[in-house]
Amino acid sequence: MAEPLRVALAGLGTVGTGVIRLLETNRAMVEGRAGRPIEIVAVSARDRARDRGVDLSSYAWVDDMQAMAERGDVNVVVELVGGADGPALTLARAALDAGKGLITANKAMVAHHGLALAELAALHSAPFKFEAAVAGGIPVVKGIREGAAANALDRIYGILNGTCNYILSEMERTGADFDDMLRSAQEKGYAEADPTFDVEGVDAAHKIAILAAIGFGARIDFEAVETTGIGEVRAADITQAKTLGYVVRLVGAAHLEDVGGRRSMLQRVRPCLVPLGHPLAAVKGPTNAVVAEGNFSGRLLFQGAGAGEGPTASAVVADLIDIARGDLGPPFSVSVDALETIMQADPGERQGRDYIRFSVNDRPGVLAEITAAMRDAGVSIESLIQHGRDHDGGEVLVAMVTHDGPERCVTKAIDLLDGSPSLTAPPLVMPILKD
């Protein structure tokens, strides 16, 4: 048997202890597939005293993460500390600088510093992998980087945040409003005490930026991801969507457009209306799902648990097995200098249909005002529904679905209505996902 692959594990939260449990439980099988043993030799975390329910006595405890990265007996550092910068990034750099492999589940760090880390990895001929950073246990980074490698992809999209999907599908099931379901998600451990990154779409934005880079051969451009969270989605929107044949899902999407050989990319995270027959409509609870559309493969769907101890540990150890058996290819499928800088597409050019919901005062003339703005902006209305009073009193909801048209016109209509005393809240626009 070949030399073991020796691993230093930084961060002993849920995922870290999951990795330890997995390597204990599936030891023989992992060794068989890796072609050699995978051994944890050192661990590090903030609080040494905390009981984590796993036996750490056979691993060296290292307080100084920098020192851990430089240990002579370590081949690969697994970074599970979290945070885009700070200790996680310091550790990641130290590991690669020392010529060690780096595995991380840290989507924020990869979205912000993935290219710099990939360059550092190439410089030191060290492997760098992050399957666990996107969609938990689903092997979608590998699926796009290798499984779909023969294809030019033009769309990658999916349900990338389990917290939001749990909240939206529970709103759908129970008819309750966002705030109630957020509390329920927190009680069940599907949402953090501070849920901002999840419900505002930032977490999904990290993930779609990473997938777009791999799938399109593009330099990561996280700053360009237009991000809207689910906080403005009301129970009434979900009910309305249902009567129209849709469900509401937070969709992270990256589209590649090629106009006369000039490639541009639109990256977005937005609540969308998903047609009931679409595979994403059936994705409920904390499940994640990613669709990649290739010019030869057609539509590929990868689905599974997007978070949690077991699934995330499964992805981390899959990366370890790849490294152990010598699969050391570039993390973004080509070297960083071969990644293209792709300009941002003008979202106004997007052709599609939208759901638009207005919250308005219940008085005469409001509907005329809204429809006039639509007409003046060139938005063609497919159907329009006026709800009765909302629970808040004098407020009424007006929802509409537009015909296919450029997004620019919808934006203009919303602008025309900006500041109107008829509106009691900013309108909510949700694109309708194409089937």
Next chain:
Amino acid sequence: MAEPLRVALAGLGTVGTGVIRLLETNRAMVEGRAGRPIEIVAVSARDRARDRGVDLSSYAWVDDMQAMAERGDVNVVVELVGGADGPALTLARAALDAGKGLITANKAMVAHHGLALAELAALHSAPFKFEAAVAGGIPVVKGIREGAAANALDRIYGILNGTCNYILSEMERTGADFDDMLRSAQEKGYAEADPTFDVEGVDAAHKIAILAAIGFGARIDFEAVETTGIGEVRAADITQAKTLGYVVRLVGAAHLEDVGGRRSMLQRVRPCLVPLGHPLAAVKGPTNAVVAEGNFSGRLLFQGAGAGEGPTASAVVADLIDIARGDLGPPFSVSVDALETIMQADPGERQGRDYIRFSVNDRPGVLAEITAAMRDAGVSIESLIQHGRDHDGGEVLVAMVTHDGPERCVTKAIDLLDGSPSLTAPPLVMPILKD
């Protein structure tokens, strides 16, 4: 730029020309991801004169496949000839014997001779890959072999035959009977002129045997796959299933059982009732989908086009890219001598619920006869539906759903009724897939 990977392509049917088109269309991208050019140098097929809509003039035409495998300028042979034995197997052996890599889309050959070929490949340190042999363009071989590598899997199942899924979902949509939808599938090119391998489940059996070997670390045991096709499924069964909250799908399934450390495996292809909420229920038309359940990952789903020129070519070229970038691991995830011989499980021990449909003469006492047989065999009936007359005249359909119980009892009940003059056709038993 490194040396090109030089490819010989045997078989120029739909998939072969698809591979040529893909390598032309996506040339630069494939080269970028492979780290070097992938060049076809020689091609071979039965009929040189046939117009295939692709330009073959830059490739050497070789009539003798054996000679093709031994050419000095070839690194990898892509076998797209088809057939479990005969010329395909001769070519595959010749290629590996000559130390060339082997890629195949030939599920029959892999199911029957995959282990021998893998041994030959190991002997000559030659790569052997067959992503295209299972579920067309879906990277499920890689997904299970590498993506889920950290897991002990205990269930792998899915919709593995697009022809059957097209027929069943069209029967569901139109209410038509099997024969009509088979004709429609043939007209649309979703079924062969001789559809036996597809509709009798043999094709799905090849695929599930391959996936079970990879996922469970087991020696392929194709002969042990219990196979039932879809020819006996009637429109009335699909209607009945729908009223009960199910759809009918041909499911290929491999279950691993571990009783006191003694592993046994049940491999089956059968029409099943799939609950409407299950991801497989939403899979319609010629789409394929595979579920793998791991002890850490939980349930993973891979879905996409299961056949066709583009998707299958996508899988073949993904294998070529893997070989080009040096990913040469064992095709069954561990070496052949590390694969376990896993005994066949007794299907009678399977616990579950079944749908059973009897075709009976419309005369008094028939229902009493059937229910008595159920009672005597120890089958507990959850619900029983007696249909009106079928279109054939005096025949009546009696359908029932059993409570959870051992399959042995259902088999015994069917045996007790064997030869009864009340039955006009053999009963149809369809297991109900667990959610």
